[in-house]
Amino acid sequence: MTLIAFELSGEHPDIPVAEVIGALESEDIEFSIQYRFDQVLIVDISNANTNENTDQVYHVDLVSKLSKRLALTWHIINVLGISDSTLPDIMNMVEDVDFDEPASLTYKVRAKKIKRKSPISSEDIERKIGGVLYNKGYRADLVDPDVRYRAILTDGKCIFGRVLASVDRGSFEDRKPQNKPFFYPGVLMPRLARSLVNIARCGPGSIILDPYCGTGGILVEAGLMGAVTLGCDVQRKILLGARMNLDLYVPDHSLMFQDAGNMALKDSCIDCVVTDPPYGRSALIQARSLDILMERSLKEIFRVLRPGGRAVVVSECPVEEWAVSANFSVVDVYIQRVHRSLTRRITVLDKLQ
Ligand SMILES: C[S@@+](CC[C@H](N)C(=O)[O-])C[C@H]1O[C@@H](n2cnc3c(N)ncnc32)[C@H](O)[C@@H]1O
Numbered sequence: 001m002t003l004i005a006f007e008l009s010g011e012h013p014d015i016p017v018a019e020v021i022g023a024l025e026s027e028d029i030e031f032s033i034q035y036r037f038d039q040v041l042i043v044d045i046s047n048a049n050t051n052e053n054t055d056q057v058y059h060v061d062l063v064s065k066l067s068k069r070l071a072l073t074w075h076i077i078n079v080l081g082i083s084d085s086t087l088p089d090i091m092n093m094v095e096d097v098d099f100d101e102p103a104s105l106t107y108k109v110r111a112k113k114i115k116r117k118s119p120i121s122s123e124d125i126e127r128k129i130g131g132v133l134y135n136k137g138y139r140a141d142l143v144d145p146d147v148r149y150r151a152i153l154t155d156g157k158c159i160f161g162r163v164l165a166s167v168d169r170g171s172f173e174d175r176k177p178q179n180k181p182f183f184y185p186g187v188l189m190p191r192l193a194r195s196l197v198n199i200a201r202c203g204p205g206s207i208i209l210d211p212y213c214g215t216g217g218i219l220v221e222a223g224l225m226g227a228v229t230l231g232c233d234v235q236r237k238i239l240l241g242a243r244m245n246l247d248l249y250v251p252d253h254s255l256m257f258q259d260a261g262n263m264a265l266k267d268s269c270i271d272c273v274v275t276d277p278p279y280g281r282s283a284l285i286q287a288r289s290l291d292i293l294m295e296r297s298l299k300e301i302f303r304v305l306r307p308g309g310r311a312v313v314v315s316e317c318p319v320e321e322w323a324v325s326a327n328f329s330v331v332d333v334y335i336q337r338v339h340r341s342l343t344r345r346i347t348v349l350d351k352l353q
Contacts, residue, residue, distance in 0.1 A: 067165035106141035182241030216242035223250025261296030
């Protein structure tokens, strides 16, 4: 078994998990979910080696790709052991690990308590695991270690492993809407936009459409992953702004001035759709009503999507009824509280083959 743990952001209980699954599926990686704990998803990818490379090379390549795609994962970890979360259990488990790194490599151990649930202090765990490694001949380097180990305490378990890759959170921060050439309030933050693009199973070479593209935030995240991006909006000023933003990050993009309820696109020409239509609050709605617009645009999204394609729609009101009448199959609905007066719904829709 090759167990890989994804240490997840705690912003939402399900969206980070769905993001990992979407990314694995879009990379065509064979995997099976082994455990799901609070903020940790563990999958087995031992059957994923489908090319002629050695397991090791293939898995390193895979993890590196995933760490560049994911937004709501903190670390990707090669699981070396799982135990109950008492100190004696953790120590027994770590003692039994067959560390195969050369003794010349230095290490650092970090312990993370999810939601501070465990009564044991993180420092204690780090020190004790460090002691086991020391006794096995390894030396610590707290500043620039060769190998980073992590012990995650969650749901009464300790997941111990070697960090394979960490997600670069700073790059998402750099792309926050206020830092882009064209800013308009009320847009999705890059990390959420990226996670939705992953949930839509968008990957390098996929054709992604955002029929309500606004300032282009969703398309920037998809384009940075190598997708072919197409955006539509009904405000020329906004489309010019989207162009400024996309030019900076994804110079090769397409934008169209058109109504999401009547798109000049061929049937089945799009691989995936991720979109954040107006909610009927501040963003302009170009239609007789939001209901009519949503009903028409979901039909259009279904028409232009290829069979087997997926749409992820952000809304304030439920869209399932319109989606089902457009022939979509509803996969999931995630509810996300944004602030006191706004709760978002993220609806995942499949156009079945
Ligand atoms: C909530 S904003 C999208 C925000 C976007 N996710 C971003 O990152 O900027 C909704 C957008 O839908 C556009 N819109 C309104 N009615 C439309 C229609 N009938 N067809 C296409 N776009 C429309 C608005 O001009 C607005 O830019």
